[in-house]
Amino acid sequence: xxxxxxxxxxVDSNNKGKSNKTxxxxxxxxxxxxxxxxxxxxxxxxxxxxxxxxxxxxxDFVAVHGIWGSEWVGFEHxxxxxxxxxxxxxxxxxLLINIYQLLFSFPIPxxxxxxxxxxxxxxxxxxxxxVTYAPHFISVVVLVxxxxxxxxxxxxxxxxxxxxxxxxxxxxxxxxxxFRTVFIGSEIWQTxxxxxxxxxxxxxxxxxxxxxxxIVDGASKFQRVIHIDIPGIMPVIMILLILDIGKFxxxxxxxxxxxxxxxxxxxxxxxxxxxxxxxxxxxxxxxxAAIGLFENVINFTLLIIMNQIAKKxxxxxxx
Numbered sequence: 001x002x003x004x005x006x007x008x009x010x011v012d013s014n015n016k017g018k019s020n021k022t023x024x025x026x027x028x029x030x031x032x033x034x035x036x037x038x039x040x041x042x043x044x045x046x047x048x049x050x051x052x053x054x055x056x057x058x059x060d061f062v063a064v065h066g067i068w069g070s071e072w073v074g075f076e077h078x079x080x081x082x083x084x085x086x087x088x089x090x091x092x093x094x095l096l097i098n099i100y101q102l103l104f105s106f107p108i109p110x111x112x113x114x115x116x117x118x119x120x121x122x123x124x125x126x127x128x129x130x131v132t133y134a135p136h137f138i139s140v141v142v143l144v145x146x147x148x149x150x151x152x153x154x155x156x157x158x159x160x161x162x163x164x165x166x167x168x169x170x171x172x173x174x175x176x177x178x179f180r181t182v183f184i185g186s187e188i189w190q191t192x193x194x195x196x197x198x199x200x201x202x203x204x205x206x207x208x209x210x211x212x213x214x215i216v217d218g219a220s221k222f223q224r225v226i227h228i229d230i231p232g233i234m235p236v237i238m239i240l241l242i243l244d245i246g247k248f249x250x251x252x253x254x255x256x257x258x259x260x261x262x263x264x265x266x267x268x269x270x271x272x273x274x275x276x277x278x279x280x281x282x283x284x285x286x287x288x289a290a291i292g293l294f295e296n297v298i299n300f301t302l303l304i305i306m307n308q309i310a311k312k313x314x315x316x317x318x319x
Contacts (some may be wrong), residue, residue: 052067053067056289057078057290058074058075060073060286061285077286077291078294090269090274093268097180097183098248102248105188105195106241109199114225118225132193134193135191143190143255144255147259153170153171158172174261176266177267178264179259180267182259183256198236203229203232205232214228242306243318247299248298249295250295250296250299251272256272256273257273
């Protein structure tokens with residue numbers, strides 16, 4: 001009994017010692033925590049406090065009665081969504097677009113950064129960077145307007161090229177089968193240059209002596225990219241991949257909504273546009289909240305799974 005008591009006393013004293021050290025470190029570096037305070041305040045006010053309203057997903061929310069005064073209905077809204085005839089089509093459209101983005105939009109910036117890193121002419125490199133970064137700063141509304149102009153079946157230059165080679169004009173923006181291709185293609189064009197910045201930054205942190213040793217050993221540029229550059233930026237790739245998987249089902253609805261019309265609705269209607277239409281336009285707040293909560297639960301689950309896979313593969317993980 002005495003030995004157990006002494007052990008517990010030692011554990012308590014160690015814990016107190018660690019807490020005192022932590023407190024002293026915070027006091028010593030208080031300026032850094034002051035800089036961090038606005039960010040923490042932002043997340044607390046705009047990300048955590050609104051979670052209080054998630055309970056309307058389980059209630060028949062009536063604005064007059066408020067959140068607490070509204071009737072509790074349990075999983076009624078979830079069941080309604082799962083039994084809806086739109087459920088499988090919405091899920092399929094959302095997953096397909098996200099899968100295509102993961103297959104094409106995610107690796108292309110990596111390849112682009114690796115290629116740009118091999119360019120030795122500074123002026124040409126800066127020119128390419130400026131040209132590829134510029135589309136990122138175009139607003140979604142302007143971008144979609146440009147797509148309608150470029151892909152117009154009457155005077156769009158894409159269809160003019162098709163006609164030049166003897167083809168028939170295609171109404172890309174009004175075709176359900178072309179929606180995903182146009183969406184992913186425009187996404188690649190707009191985000192590749194900007195997304196490559198973080199990979200270029202990671203490439204600059206690789207020790208140049210590794211490349212010098214590889215050159216002495218007779219390694220080609222391609223071999224150095226495969227065996228030095230890619231392993232060097234793999235931790236960054238894994239972190240960004242985990243984060244992308246963590247928002248896999250969440251697809252920004254602004255661009256989809258702007259590109260959407262009655263002709264392509266079969267492939268362009270995704271979960272978030274449906275939430276917008278039912279929640280804000282249809283005033284079905286509880287139903288929309290239930291769908292949004294379902295979406296976030298899937299994202300959180302995928303994030304945990306992908307993080308565990310990264311750990312199993314002995315790669316960089318979030319936690």
